[in-house]
Amino acid sequence: MAFSHSSIGAKTNDMHQSSFAPLSARRLLVLGGIGLILVGMLVGDIFAVFILHQNAARVGGGLASAAHAALAGDRPLVRASFQDVGSFLENRGTKVDTHVHMIDFGYLALMLAILQPWIDFRESTKRRLAWLFLVGAALLPVGVFLIHYIGLAYSPLQAIGWASIFADLGGLFVLIATLGLLFGLGKHYRSQVSAPLQDALLLNRSAPGRVLLVGGIAMVLAGFLHGAYYAGVDLYRHEALDASILTDMAKAAGANDAGMVDRSLEAYGQLQGDKAVKIAAHAHIIEFGLLAMLLALFQPYVSLRETWKSRWAYVLILGSVILPVCVLLELRFGLVAGGLADAGGLLVIVALLAMWIGILRQVGDAR
Amino acid sequence: MTGARQLLILGGIALALWGMGYGLWYAVFAEHQALNGIGSSLAAAFDASATRNPGAAEAAFNNYKQAKYVYDRQVDVHGHWIGLAMLLIVVGIAFDHVRLAEGSKLILASALLAGAVIFPLGVLLQTFDHGSIPRGIAIVGSALVITALAGITLGLVASQTSAD
Numbered sequence: 001m002a003f004s005h006s007s008i009g010a011k012t013n014d015m016h017q018s019s020f021a022p023l024s025a026r027r028l029l030v031l032g033g034i035g036l037i038l039v040g041m042l043v044g045d046i047f048a049v050f051i052l053h054q055n056a057a058r059v060g061g062g063l064a065s066a067a068h069a070a071l072a073g074d075r076p077l078v079r080a081s082f083q084d085v086g087s088f089l090e091n092r093g094t095k096v097d098t099h100v101h102m103i104d105f106g107y108l109a110l111m112l113a114i115l116q117p118w119i120d121f122r123e124s125t126k127r128r129l130a131w132l133f134l135v136g137a138a139l140l141p142v143g144v145f146l147i148h149y150i151g152l153a154y155s156p157l158q159a160i161g162w163a164s165i166f167a168d169l170g171g172l173f174v175l176i177a178t179l180g181l182l183f184g185l186g187k188h189y190r191s192q193v194s195a196p197l198q199d200a201l202l203l204n205r206s207a208p209g210r211v212l213l214v215g216g217i218a219m220v221l222a223g224f225l226h227g228a229y230y231a232g233v234d235l236y237r238h239e240a241l242d243a244s245i246l247t248d249m250a251k252a253a254g255a256n257d258a259g260m261v262d263r264s265l266e267a268y269g270q271l272q273g274d275k276a277v278k279i280a281a282h283a284h285i286i287e288f289g290l291l292a293m294l295l296a297l298f299q300p301y302v303s304l305r306e307t308w309k310s311r312w313a314y315v316l317i318l319g320s321v322i323l324p325v326c327v328l329l330e331l332r333f334g335l336v337a338g339g340l341a342d343a344g345g346l347l348v349i350v351a352l353l354a355m356w357i358g359i360l361r362q363v364g365d366a367r
Numbered sequence: 368m369t370g371a372r373q374l375l376i377l378g379g380i381a382l383a384l385w386g387m388g389y390g391l392w393y394a395v396f397a398e399h400q401a402l403n404g405i406g407s408s409l410a411a412a413f414d415a416s417a418t419r420n421p422g423a424a425e426a427a428f429n430n431y432k433q434a435k436y437v438y439d440r441q442v443d444v445h446g447h448w449i450g451l452a453m454l455l456i457v458v459g460i461a462f463d464h465v466r467l468a469e470g471s472k473l474i475l476a477s478a479l480l481a482g483a484v485i486f487p488l489g490v491l492l493q494t495f496d497h498g499s500i501p502r503g504i505a506i507v508g509s510a511l512v513i514t515a516l517a518g519i520t521l522g523l524v525a526s527q528t529s530a531d
Contacts, residue, residue, distance in 0.1 A: 070416040078417050082410040107453060114460055182380070202463065210527045213461055217523055220454060221516045228509050239439075243432040246409070250416040250424045286450065293457045 020301060022363055025126035026116040030298060032134040033109025034356045037291065038349060040102030040141070045345045047095045056276075058088045060269050067261045070253035091148045098145040103287065105137035105174065110294045112181050117199045119184035120191060126184070129177045136173025143167025201300055208306070208313035209299040215317040216292030223286035223324075230278050241271050273331055281324040288320035288348065295355060302358035309358070312351045319347025369469065371476035375459030378480040379452045386448030393441055401441065404434035437494045444487040451483035451512070458519060465522035466529060475518045482511030 020027050062085035069077035112133065119126055146163035155161045245268045252260035295316070302309050322344030329337040412427035458479065465472060486508025492501035 066410075066413050070413045073417050073419070075414055075417045078413045079410065082406065082413070086406060111453070111456055111460075202460065205464070210464075213464060214520070214523050214527050217458070217516065217520045221513070221520050224509070224513050224516060228513060231505075231509070239432075239436060242435065243428060246412070246431070247425070247428045250412050250428065251421065253413070254416040254419050254421055254424060286454075290453060290457055293461060297460060 020362065023127065024116075024123065025119075025130040026113045028127065028130040028134065029109045029113035029116070030301065030359060031356065032130070032137070033106045033113060034352060034359065035106070036102050036109060036134075036137055037106035038352055038356060040099055040106060041345065041349050041352070043095075043102065043141075043145075044099040045342060045349065047099060048345070049342060051095060052092075055088055055092045056272070059085055059092070060265070060272075062088060063268070064265050067249050067253050067265060068258075070250065071256060071258055071261055094144050094148045098141040101144065102137070102141045105140070107290060107294065108174075108178065109133060109137065110298070112178065114199075114201070114297060115181065115185055118188045119181055120188035121184040126181070129180045129184075132173050133177035133181075136170040136175075136177060139170030139173065140167050141170075143170055201297060204297070204300045206299050206306070206309070208302075208309040209296045211310065211313045211317065212292045212296035212299070215313075215320075216289045216294075216296060219285050219289030219292065219317075219320060221289075223282055223289060226278075226285070227282045230282060234274075234278060238271065238275050241267075245271060270331075277327050277330050281328045284327065285320070285324040288323070291348075291352075292316060292320060295352075298355075298359065301362045302355050303362035304354070304358040308354075312354045312358075315347050316351035316355075319344045319349075319351065322347065369462070369472070371469065371472040372459050372462045374473070374476045374480060375455045375462060378483075379455030379459060382455060382480075382483060383449060383452035386445060386452055389448065390445045393445055397441060401434060401438040405431060405438060408434055440490050440494050444491045447487040447490070448483075451487070455480060455483055461523075464526050465519055466526035467518075467522040471518070472522070475515045475522075478511045479515035479519070482508045482513075482515060484508070486512060 020030075062081050066078050066081035066085070069075075069081055112130075116126060121129075143163045143166040147161065147167070150161050150163040152158075152161045155165075157165075245264050249261055249264035249268065252258075252264060295313075299309060299313075302312075304312070323341050324344075326337045326341035326344060330341065408427050408430035412424045412431060415421075415423035415427055459476075462472065462476070465475075467475070486505055489501050489503070489505025489508050492504060495501075
């Protein structure tokens with residue numbers, strides 16, 4: 001493997017082996033971080049297949065009900081319909097938050113894992129902070145997921161339920177652990193008594209690592225180009241349409257024009273779909289690019305044959321491209337594109353799982 | 368650690384802390400008010416339509432449009448500052464793999480950091496001024512990010528080609 005460079009001293013290798021010993025802080029953060037990303041992606045895939053479209057239909061139904069209630073001059077039904085829409089949006093929002101926070105905490109865990117050799121604490125302290133981080137990173141999304149189901153039941157507070165309280169506690173754990181590790185990093189740079197540390201992990205030039213690094217940054221660049229195109233061509237048009245369609249809908253309701261109300265509802269649904277797929281494609285390709293770049297750095301820890309490491313790297317890149325491209329095509333090709341997008345997501349999950357298993361097999365020596 | 372790498376990693380950590388601080392302020396003092404404003408103005412518009420009051424409906428829709436415009440940008444600013452901070456840190460960590468002269472790397476790192484700060488700032492300024500200056504600032508910021516990323520990608524491809 002390309003890890004054993006002659007230029008790297010014995011000290012570097014010793015440090016590398018000890019820094020990835022079983023239950024070391026770096027190992028906990030790498031395995032925990034990839035685990036969080038995996039679970040977050042699974043939640044996202046399940047959400048996309050079983051909840052997203054159904055929920056969008058309910059939100060649309062709520063809006064349609066409000067518009068038709070306005071048409072009939074039924075004010076109580078207008079209010080009730082908007083309350084329903086609020087409940088559906090809360091359900092959707094908490095699911096999206098669960099998905100996003102798990103994945104983002106996973107990314108943060110991987111970044112903190114990279115920084116471990118430069119954190120000037122004893123290993124036992126680093127390990128405790130790593131556990132605190134992981135417990136918090138699991139607690140927050142689980143709490144957020146349960147907000148919609150638990151509500152204010154048995155809560156000692158008037159506005160915040162138990163699920164929110166535990167979610168906030170999880171966030172606090174993550175914050176304390178991250179600040180603690182950053183304090184250790186600052187301590188290292190303040191002391192600077194010993195010679196600068198060399199982390200062999202960052203000197204890795206293996207083929208799968210290079211594929212993931214170049215593929216990752218190319219995806220991030222593509223995501224930014226797409227974002228710039230969206231901002232220049234679609235953003236202001238979408239904003240203007242959003243307001244004008246709703247205004248037309250309300251005016252039509254006021255004028256008892258049921259046909260116009262229905263046409264406005266259809267146009268509004270199409271607009272929301274167009275916005276959703278473009279924003280989702282932009283966000284996913286950038287996030288997958290970042291993930292590929294992070295995983296590139298951890299390839300020395302993946303204890304699999306080089307050919308298999310390369311295969312999984314290509315599978316991850318392939319899935320990362322298929323998902324956002326097919327999400328973009330969903331409006332034109334419907335369920336076929338949606339199914340392919342889900343398959344792309346599954347490829348990323350399988351590749352990530354394979355790398356996670358490879359890292360789990362690795363015990364202390366990455367040569 | 369080289370100057371360019373240090374600039375990216377420390378700049379990324381500082382931007383992440385700034386983005387989280389902004390997110391915390393936003394969640395505590397602005398988000399709920401913004402969401403209430405959007406929901407209540409939309410409900411008020413349909414309620415006015417139900418009572419056949421087009422003037423009130425139009426006023427409520429104007430409130431909705433303004434509240435949504437501000438909300439969308441505030442959320443974008445938070446997401447982009449933190450996302451760009453993560454990108455700065457990851458690119459900084461991997462910067463030794465970029466095969467370019469040290470001077471060019473420093474220019475690319477400075478452009479990426481400047482773009483990562485300026486682009487969301489321009490978006491945030493649009494909530495105070497709908498004119499062309501904030502929009503121009505956002506465009507300059509995003510152009511800096513894209514140009515720097517393109518340069519770094521070429522440097523990584525050059526590194527890969529030489530390794531092959």
